[in-house]
Amino acid sequence: MGAALEIRNLHVSVEDQPILRGVDLIVKQGEVHALMGPNGSGKSTLANTLMGHPAYEITAGQIIFDGVDVIELEPDERSRMGLFMAFQYPVAIPGVTVANFLRNAINARRKEENPEDKGIPIPAFRKLMIEKMDMLQMDHSFGGRYLNDGFSGGEKKRAEILQMAVLEPKIAIMDETDSGLDIDALRIVSEGVNRLSGPELGVLVITHYQRILNYIKPQFVHIMLDGRIVESGGPDLALHLEEQGYDWLREKQNGNGER
Amino acid sequence: MSDAEQLQGIREHYAEQYGFQDPDSYVFRARKGLDAEIVGQISEMKGEPEWMRDYRLKALEIYQSKPVPTWGPDLSGFREEDIYFFVKPADKEARSWDDVPENIKKTFDRLGIPEAEQKFLAGAGAQYDSEMVYHQVKKELESQGVIFKSIEAGLKEHEDLFKEYFGTVIPATDNKYAALNAAVWSGGSFIYVPPGVKIEMPLQAYFRLNTASIGQFERTMIIVDEGAFLHYVEGCTAPTYSTDSLHSGVIEIVVKRGARSRYTTIQNWSDNVYNLVTQRALVYGDASHEWVDANLGSKVTMKYPSVYLMEPGAHGEVLSIAFAGRNQVQDAGGKAIHIAPNTTSQIISKSICKNGGRSSYRGLLRVYPDAENAKSTVVCDALLLDDHSESDTYPYIEIENQNVTIGHEATVSKVGDDQLFYLMSRGLGEDEANAMVVNGFLEPLTKELPMEYSIEMNRLIQLQMEGSIG
Known part of the structure; x- marks a missing residue:
């Protein structure tokens, strides 16, 4: 069986303010999940917590990745285990080219497996980059640009997908990758994710809007409200949400609360 | 090899590679401290003409009459009476590598000089302590009429040319440490590139300090004649010492009409060195000069490479880097002086502070009344690696012409948690x-x-x- 990301009863606070209040979710390699919810429901908190952002404090629960509780692990350790997050707001690193950055990231992985490793040979790396850029229909000059520095919104998101393609994670979290994209960029990015999908990759697509799910077809859809997953189902759930909004879920929640 | 691996490798060999000291084997060393007798001795040892001896003595008076500047970093820890102002390592300048004394060769070996020399030097003047010991000019350069010699040889063999320019770009009255250098200068390069000669490969000199409390007062003079091109590179690694040392260099450059020149320095002084350098270029019509200046290490560095744009069309650039660590003060920047119309300049300064280090950008942009249509851009960026390091900006701007285009940007940033998280999320430690x-x-x-x-x-x-x- 492939690797899985298991989130068990996860509680997270930011600056002592509880945001997540008991999240349970399992994403396996080969599966595509969508996590939807209104602004402020805790979706991005979940993504950042899974990747290990230091500002998010876990007050209860577990994150099991590939059989290991990763709560105490640093972001780089989680990454080298095969976890990936596509950022909602990718950070600019002026002066560092996309290619140089990715070569270092690959070498960090190789080093993890074999401390004696001398790093990926330049020709092999160049070949890999070209292959992945071609797959994502990206211009080859992209590798020579400074990481996210002066990138348009669409370019930033494509750069995230390129990193994902090169690093070949087991589980990838897409944190509102669709935000700020026009319809063409959304299509290109989605196609990229679809090309990477397969039995070796599990994806958790976090989104505010249903529209990205027209391009990336999830097998499972979850809805988050007030720091909890309140509803899970198949692709139909997303369509239902599109028609009905979140109110019926809120009412259902309140009803539950009253009982 | 990963960065961490390189780091470890360097850490292991650093003491050996950069921090070693050869046993003192000096032919002559003046006593500590500074007075007219020592200055006279220096001049005599070098067999100088009388005018130079008088120049030195006059400069000593200027040095002694000027107060220690208080507008910048604290210089009160520096004690002139503890410094050797002149050390002569070998009795004459070696002509070829074979003639270089063995222990000096060993020093260069460990710095990797011969290898670098073989690889891409067109000609090298390498300064060991206060004197040039190894100096070679390739036949090719000689045949083009290029002069690349030690500053002492420049005075001896090209006295007229030397006298025409010496002290004209930076007079002894310029500042206290320029005066000091004028009094006790020793070592440095003398370069003349004839009209139209373009030297494609960078010329370079390596030099280092090797005796505790030695003052190093290199003096370099470069004349790039009309339409010529020169790139001069000077790198430096100093060993560590227990007492304070002083480095006070003067670099004078003249770039004539239509010529281009670039002067690149990397300095990595040990953290007890006071590094007080004056470097200036006079740039004439349609000529350009660039300073590329990286300062690491030292206790206090004060360095503001300047370009004087003398005639229409002159262009000058200063690219400055400073890295301030624990107990270090880097006061660096640049000056652009627009004297003639249609002159352009650019100053880019980048500084990094960590472990409580302090860096300051200090710069001057001056536009004279005649400098119609001058254009200048100043960018200074500071990067702080922790909360207890500091960075300041002191941009002085004096504009006496209304029709100018001036840009000034300054940023201070910290390596942010978000940047670190982003990079670490891709597997980097x-x-x-x-x-x-x-x-x-x-x-x-x-x-x-x-x-x-x-x-x-x-x-x-x-x-x-x-x-x-x-």
Whole structure:
């Protein structure tokens, strides 16, 4: 069986303010999940917590990745285990080219497996980059640009997908990758994710809007409200949400609360 | 090889590679301290003409009459009576590598000089302590009429040319430390490039300090004649000492009509050195000059390379890097003086502070009344690696012409948690992520360096970054 990301009863606070209040979710390699919810429901908190952002404090629960509780692990350790997050707001690193950055990231992985490793040979790396850029229909000059520095919104998101393609994670979290994209960029990015999908990759697509799910077809859809997953189902759930909004879920929640 | 691996390798060999000291084997060393007798001795030892001896003595008076400047970093810890102002390592300048004394050769070997020389030097003047000991000019350069000699040989063999320019770009009255240098200067390069001669490969000199409490007062004079081209590179690694040392150099450059020149320095002084340098270029019609200046190490550095744009169409650039670590003050920047119309200048300063280090950008932009249509851009960026390091900006701007275009930008940034998280989320360790942000920040400068220097620069940065976390 492939690797899985298991989130068990996860509680997270930011600056002592509880945001997540008991999240349970399992994403396996080969599966595509969508996590939807209104602004402020805790979706991005979940993504950042899974990747290990230091500002998010876990007050209860577990994150099991590939059989290991990763709560105490640093972001780089989680990454080298095969976890990936596509950022909602990718950070600019002026002066560092996309290619140089990715070569270092690959070498960090190789080093993890074999401390004696001398790093990926330049020709092999160049070949890999070209292959992945071609797959994502990206211009080859992209590798020579400074990481996210002066990138348009669409370019930033494509750069995230390129990193994902090169690093070949087991589980990838897409944190509102669709935000700020026009319809063409959304299509290109989605196609990229679809090309990477397969039995070796599990994806958790976090989104505010249903529209990205027209391009990336999830097998499972979850809805988050007030720091909890309140509803899970198949692709139909997303369509239902599109028609009905979140109110019926809120009412259902309140009803539950009253009982 | 990963960054961390390189780092470890450097840490292991650093003491041996950069911190070693050869046993003192000097032919002559003046006593400590400074007075007219010592200045006279220096001049006599060098067999100088009387005018130079008088010049030195006059400069000594100027030095003694000027107060220690108080507008910048604290210089009160420097004690002139503890410094050797003149040391002569060998009795004459060696003509070829074979003639270089064995222990001096060993020093160069360990600095990697001969290798570098073989690889891409067109001609090298390497300064060992206060005197040039090894100096070679390739036949090719000689046949083009290029002069590349020690400053002493320049005075002896080209006295007229020397006298025409010496002290004209930076007179002894310019500032206290320029006066000091004028009194006790020893070592440095003398370069003349004839009209229209373009030297494609960088000329370079390596020099280092090797005796405790030695003052190093190199004096370099470069004349790039009309339409000529020169790139001069000077790199430096100093061993560590227990008492304070002084480095006070003067670099004078004249770039004539239509010529281009670039002067690149990497300095990595040990952290007890007071590094007080005056460097200035006079740039004539349609000519250009660039200073590329990287300062690491030292206790206090005060250095503001300047360009004087003398005639229409002159262009000047200063690209300055400073890295301030624990107990270090880097006061660096640049000056652009627009004297003639249609002159352009650019100053880019990048500084990095960590472990409580302090860096200041100090710069002057001056536009004279006649400098119609002058254009200048000043950009100074500081990167702080922790909360207890500091960075200041002192931009002085004096504009006496209304029709000018001036741009000034200053930024201070910290290596942010978000940057680190982003890089770490791709598998890079925290140290590696930090080094990546720093190297990226410096990239605009390192890409201007010749390949070998750019590698050395990256290594020095990694060395400086060592232990900067936690």
